[in-house]
Amino acid sequence: MLDKFQKHIHTTFPFLLERKFYIAVSGGLDSMVLVHLFQQMKCSFGMLHCNFQLRATESDEDMKFVLAYAAQHQIPCEVQQFNTKIYAEKNKLSIQLAARELRYQWFEAQRQANHYDYILTAHHLDDTLETFLINFSRGTGLEGLTGIPQQNETIVRPLLPFSREAIWHYAQDNQLQWREDSSNASDNYLRNKIRHHLVPILKELNTSFLDSFQNTIHHLKEAQEILQDGVALRYQEIVLKQEDGTLRFDLKKLLELDHYTSYLYQWLHSYGFTAWQDIFDLVHAQSGKQVHSDAFILLKNRASLLLFSKESQHDKRHYFIEKGIEYVKEPINLTLCNVSYPSYTLAKCIFVDQDKIKYPLVIRKWEEGDVFYPKGMKGKKKLSKYFKDEKFSLYEKSTQWLLCSENQIVWVIGKRQDERFIITENTKQILQIIQQ
Structure with missing residues (x-):
């Protein structure tokens, strides 16, 4: 695995070899293998560990384990403890979403404060499969079926081509130690149900299932790129950016398109909208009707849809x-x-x-x-x-x-x-x- 990993880094992420990066380390199998792989490549990096205080003394033992490993190998390490339950209640989030928000907010704060370039996480091929199945079970578009991206700006995921089995064998071959998260054994979470019950059946039906799945993800990503090219071309024909930054959608041209609702979804989903039927109805609504996201307003204005930020609408400053x-x-x-x-x-x-x-x-x-x-x-x-x-x-x-x-x-x-x-x-x- 080490040879494949080195080739993967040199081919896909060569910039990591000369930049500063943190590895997000839970103390579990995947993150400890990722740390060890970069140690074998003689890379210089730091470690970040979050203690979400969700598993009593077990969470504290994870933190001690990570700190001890960092000290033994002279790796810079930052840890942070969160009261995740209180944060989740205050912000009306599930525990999983609260932990995710806390984790990535703190990662980014540490990256900026200490002048690092990237944060590396240990997501792997089985994680991609589980995410695919979760999205598929809930209903999703093509984007939701293309798996976990290898990179989101400063977040990099170098283990995505590798299966959980390959990672486990690497840890065994190199006699690595790691911490087991007891919550991974529970079926209380959808991801765990899929991991424990559905994925084993798929692998049993096809011994090369992960390889086939990886090829499918590759084809879906290619299809997504083709789709994005077509969407971008139509965007140039139909959407005009005005002097004040407002986006104006020409309804006459929009309605000439087959499946115009799909184009609207592609153009607007990144602005935080969720009431899609309201947006599709807005096309035929009377002038003045609006649909809101947290930060934006989509307004029917005569023969156009106008997209603008709430901040721009309520700018009462004097210049x-x-x-x-x-x-x-x-x-x-x-x-x-x-x-x-x-x-x-x-x-x-x-x-x-x-x-x-x-x-x-x-x-x-x-x-x-x-x-x-x-x-x-x-x-x-x-x-x-x-x-x-x-x-x-x-x-x-x-x-x-x-x-x-x-x-x-x-x-x-x-x-x-x-x-x-x-x-x-x-x-x-x-x-x-x-x-x-």
Whole structure:
């Protein structure tokens, strides 16, 4: 196994040979074999151990075992104890999900604090099989059937091509010691039921089952890559990223696609949405209907779907422009410059009598009670009435920026200038303002 492992590292993860990495070590068979393999390769690494305090003294004995091994072999080792049950109750999570969150949050904090590049875990081929069967039993798309990825950004899993049996034989051949987790013998968890009862039957039916399964996973991953290429191509045709970062989905083009719901799922699942039937219904809903994830809103707006963050919708900050500033990047792009005469060749451009404005200028969202004097009209108008007359959607109102001088609106940016600040024959200094 050592020769195969070395070839695997040199072929798939050569960067590990010259980078700093931690190995997540529970003290069990898989992680102790992973540590030993990298020791044989003369690699320098650290160890991380989590004590979830779920198995009374057994958890503490695991921690002592890992610390003793690290001390004996002079390997840097960090340990952390968690009150997992309290965390799970507080965050309304299962024990497994709570432990996962705690583990990976702490791993990442240690990686950054100690300037390491990667975290290595000891997931192997049997783990991939179990994950496949769990996802399959619950119902999943193609992505859920492609197994555990070899790498997620800074998380690397070098043992994925190797079976539990091969790992066990390596440990026996090298007389390694490890700790047995008593909870692995319990059938209280779905993964354990699959491991203890279903997988042995599959292996009995086909002695080369794991090899066949590995080939299947390879083909599924290739199919997933082809799917992603097609999805990306359609995305370019249908989705437009607007200046403010909002994604606009063209419903006319979307509905021309066969299986458009599948495209929507592929494009939106990474934004945390779960109410998929509500999203599919949104396509035919009346304008103004919304579906929310924790951080994003998907809005039906006339002939489009708009995707934007909740943070952008509720940005109530004021952005100040001091005199002499020529370029503004937040919250939108503006260019300000003095000109000798107006030129009306640009769509989103106004000319202001500089003597009529007072610095600092302010960029802000609209507020209840705002009024302005629309250019070309006599008298003032409530901004809310202007929005209604111009048929602004809820989204357009919530994301519209104003340029103000003191408390007076100079420009409903990109839409309508205020009459009070326009240039006249008496204007001495002309300020040109362009929305990029």
